[in-house]
Amino acid sequence: MKILYICHRIPYPPNKGDKIRSFNEVKYLAEHHDLHLAFLVDDPADMQHVDALREYCVDLAFVQINPPVQKVKAVSQMLIGKPLSLPYFYSSNLQQQIDAWAQAQTFDAIVCFSGPMAEYVYRSDVWSKERRPRLIMDFCDVDSDKWGQYAQDAKFPMNIVYGLEQKRLLAYESRVNREFDHSVFITDNEAQLFKNQMPDARNIEVVGNGVDFEFFNPDPRRGEACLAQGNACVAPTENSPTNLVFTGAMDYHANVDAVVWFCREILPRITKAGIDAHFYIVGGKPTPAVQALGQMPNVTVTGFVDDIRPWYAKADVCVIPLRLARGVQNKVLEAMAMERPVVTTTKAAQGVGAKDLQHLLIADSAESIAAAVIDLCNNPGARRELGDAGRKFVVENFDWRRNMEKLEKLLN
Template sequence: MKILYICHRIPYPPNKGDKIRSFNEVKYLAKDHDLFLAFLVDDPADTQHVDALREYCVDLAFAQIDPRAQKVKAASQVVAGKALSVPYFYSPKLQREIDAWASVQDFDAVVCFSGPMAEYVYRSSLWKKADRPRLIMDFCDVDSDKWGQYAQDAKFPMNLVYSLEQKRLLAYEAQVNRDFDHSVFVTDNEAQLFNNQVPDARNLTTVGNGVDFEFFNPGFRRGEACLAQDDESDHVDQGTARRAPTNLVFTGAMDYHANVDAVVWFCSDILPRITQAGIDAHFYIVGGRPAPAVQALAQNPRVTVTGFVEDIRPWYAKADLCVIPLRLARGVQNKVLEAMAMERPVVTTSKAAQGVGAKDLEHLWVADSAESIAATVIDLCRNPDTQRELGQAGRKFVVENFDWRRNMEKLEKLLS
């Protein structure tokens, strides 16, 4: 088959949630099909990764966008009644590239990753063809509902902006669902949420995420160069008989609002409760582009903000516990899956755990309030046997339930 794949962000390197899913879709579909790949680049540093994607496709096209300029452009469309997300992710340059392909290629299917990317189909000759290709939308999560969560958390006037975006984006998502042949979601819960909000929704399919079990392997050993700055904390000080601190690790893109909220909350309301209980803990915030609020957390001597790291595995290997206190979360959290695959015991919230489907107290531990999260971490810190058993059970669960190949086969069947 000849497939056009359009995604809102360069699907490489697979180091954050949306890129992990889109890259694995690209990699799987490229094995047996002719793939034409179109995407946006919103960080100039990511242009260095474009060539790495050429091995997966017949041809690729991309357009660089400036997030600040796109926000201004999107804001200008508010009075026109459009969802901000649609013009934000729209590039005339990328549209021209897609139109050029459409004029000479007979695509059998088009896969769009993220709702606003449907705009490139609507504005192309593909939409006008009587025998147009099969159209698949991978919504992944219900993005409109995220804006609703932001509205509840924000103050005036941004709460009104976010609330309006939720309504308008949901209307756009509903239109896409009517026009496309299939709508894909990452979990049954996300599909049901969409169906609840769009009662006449049609052709909803769940295609789950996966984990690269060989890459995220508990047998991996931490790299000396990556963690050289923290070597002293990894050993017992023989002179003072001081034990190494308990390493608590959080990973993710640290300019993403939900992640910023999680680590700021943890440092202000949860970490003090843990240390006051006598736990010598150190919190590592691992991920690129830390927002100013995250950078400020490094002033605490018990907190390390790493910024971008080439390989996330040494930091999982370093963790005694992975703490994922997300108060704003949708779908499957890849950071949860990766930590479990590495046999790290995980403490997270019910929102972050919901999409994974693991059992509380068996595969991971779930808590939602600052008090209960702190108590859970303290309990696990004092019970290394429980830590080990939880990590092993988590790895087993992920291996049995999150196989990329099996999940991608479901996506491929939708194209036929």
């Protein structure tokens, strides 16, 4: 089959949530079909990764966008009643390249990754109803509901802006669901949430995430030997502190909220209990609020790291205190695949399906999260048991190839 795959961000490298899923979709589809890949690049640093994607597709088209300029465009469109997300992720130059492809050949299917990518279908005059390809939208999560969460958490006037975005984006998602052949979500919970908000929703499918559990494979020699700090490795000593690790893109609002809350409200309770703990915030593009946390005596903000696995390997406990979360959290799956004990929240765990006390620990208040971490810090045996059970759960339930076969069926 000839497939056009349109993605809102470059699907490489697979080092953060949306890129992990989109890359694995691209990789799988490229093995079985002739794939044309179109995407946006909103970070100049990602331009170096464009060529790495050429081996996966017949052809690729991309446009580099400037986020501040796109935000100005988005605000101007918001004033006339449109969702902010659509103009932010729209480029007329990318539209021209997609239309040129469509005029030169017949695509059997179009897979859009993220709701706003439907604009490239709607704004094209190439496809008539008679020759329209099969249309599949991978929503991943219910994005409109995320904006609702932001509205509840924000102060005036941003709570009004976020609330409007929720309402308008939900209406757009409803249109996409009516007009595309299939609407894909990452978990049963997300699919049900969408149905609850749109009782007349049709052709809802669930295609779960996966984990490269061969890549995220605990290496005892690496785990015992060192903890990566930049380009250096520091050998542990008998008096080494208990290492608590959080990973993720540190310019993402939900991650920023999580680490700020942990440092201010949870970590002091842990140290007050006599635990010599050190908290590592591992991930690129830390905001000023995150960088400021690095001034605390028992907190390190690493910034971007080339390989996340050494940080997982040396973590005594992976803490994932997300208060704003949707769908499957890859950081939870990766930590479990690395046999690390995980303490996380209900919202962050619900998309994974792992059981509290069996595969990980779930707590939602500052007091209960601190208590869970303290218990694990004081019990090496419990840490090992939880880590072992977590990896077994991931290997049994999050195989990328098995999940991508579900996407394959939707194409036919």
